[in-house]
Amino acid sequence: MTTLQTAQAGQTDTIVPTASGRPGPGVAARAARRLVGGSTRLVLLVVAVFWLLPTVGLLLSSLRGPLDIGSSGWWTVLTKPAQLTLHNYTSLLDDPAITHSFLNSLLITVPATLLVVIVGSLAGYVFAWVEFPGRDWVFLLIVGLLVVPLQVALVPITSLFGDLGIFGSIVGVVLFHVAFGLPFAIFLLRNFFAGIPRELLEAARLDGAGELWLFVRVVVPLGGPAIASLGIFQFLWVWNDMLVALIFADADSAPLTVALLQQTRAFGTNVDVLSSGAFLSMIIPLVVFFAFQRQFVSGVMAGALK
Structure with a gap:
């Protein structure tokens, strides 16, 4: 018998024996391993970027003058870096x-x-x-x-x-x-x-x-x-x-x-x-x-x- 069938609550998970005779990883374990890949890392990277956006926006806003803050968003610094100043911190x-x-x-x-x-x-x-x-x-x-x-x-x-x-x-x-x-x-x-x-x-x-x-x-x-x-x-x-x-x-x-x-x-x-x-x-x-x-x-x- 090459496979062991286990059924609980109407669901079946197949465990394949390894060469040493010990049961190999089940379906859930194999699915978890497939998730740890490039696509998962890409999704986590995107989530991390969106998570850090408020912090980055606050930092860039703190480096802009009051007139720039009132007239445009912080993302304009990416095209107009001359707005950056340390005057807010010195004051x-x-x-x-x-x-x-x-x-x-x-x-x-x-x-x-x-x-x-x-x-x-x-x-x-x-x-x-x-x-x-x-x-x-x-x-x-x-x-x-x-x-x-x-x-x-x-x-x-x-x-x-x-x-x-x-x-x-x-x-x-x-x-x-x-x-x-x-x-x-x-x-x-x-x-x-x-x-x-x-x-x-x-x-x-x-x-x-x-x-x-x-x-x-x-x-x-x-x-x-x-x-x-x-x-x-x-x-x-x-x-x-x-x-x-x-x-x-x-x-x-x-x-x-x-x-x-x-x-x-x-x-x-x-x-x-x-x-x-x-x-x-x-x-x-x-x-x-x-x-x-x-x-x-x-x-x-x-x-x-x-």
């Missing part, structure tokens, strides 16, 4: 409010990302491999916090920060982002760390490794893709946030998103200022994403395979 960066808010964005985003990654990694390891009473119930409570809307906590936390004297400061904004970023971080990393082979950890313990050494030297290197993915997500969420900053940050601690909103109110329809400010706000997340792109893809694929 924007000469504004002390913009430069100060850019620094505030870094002072908010970097600590909020690092704290979530560090605390989330430690907690994820504890919930995955450390036995203590009520561990599963505490983890279920943390998972339940994922469904709590951010808006529900705005009023009580505003009152709490006012009593603590940190309302309107960078510290208050950072703590709010950390508190709402930790449930997802713990949930993500706990599930990833739980997939590490137990035999590997037991072998390290038999060699005399403590929990901290085990976490730093074994778990963190193996969980690097998941940790990098979490860091990218958290950085993008905090950097692009406006709601939390509008409520908990004052004029001295406002990030770039709030400063751009204030510039919109001040300049009205000056799209040259808005386009350059918007691209300035977008370039940092793009740099972070492309810097850790390989780790991000590895973490997503690892989570999919699990």
Whole structure:
């Protein structure tokens, strides 16, 4: 018998044995291989080009003068490159409010990302491999916090920060982002760390490794893709946030998103200022994403395979 017929739910898939006697790939696997070809890559390239068009349009608009923006579309730069100028950026960066808010964005985003990654990694390891009473119930409570809307906590936390004297400061904004970023971080990393082979950890313990050494030297290197993915997500969420900053940050601690909103109110329809400010706000997340792109893809694929 040269072929094996398998039928499920009224459908038949033929599996052809190989020379070694093992079944070869089925119809679905062969169809998937055929899709990975030149035509598929061409379609993906077209999709990528259309996906990047808004970013390219924003960049070219930010390099045009206000009269050019008001009279024609950004694509006219392709035939009239003389429209390109850096005047919009020089004017924007000469504004002390913009430069100060850019620094505030870094002072908010970097600590909020690092704290979530560090605390989330430690907690994820504890919930995955450390036995203590009520561990599963505490983890279920943390998972339940994922469904709590951010808006529900705005009023009580505003009152709490006012009593603590940190309302309107960078510290208050950072703590709010950390508190709402930790449930997802713990949930993500706990599930990833739980997939590490137990035999590997037991072998390290038999060699005399403590929990901290085990976490730093074994778990963190193996969980690097998941940790990098979490860091990218958290950085993008905090950097692009406006709601939390509008409520908990004052004029001295406002990030770039709030400063751009204030510039919109001040300049009205000056799209040259808005386009350059918007691209300035977008370039940092793009740099972070492309810097850790390989780790991000590895973490997503690892989570999919699990």
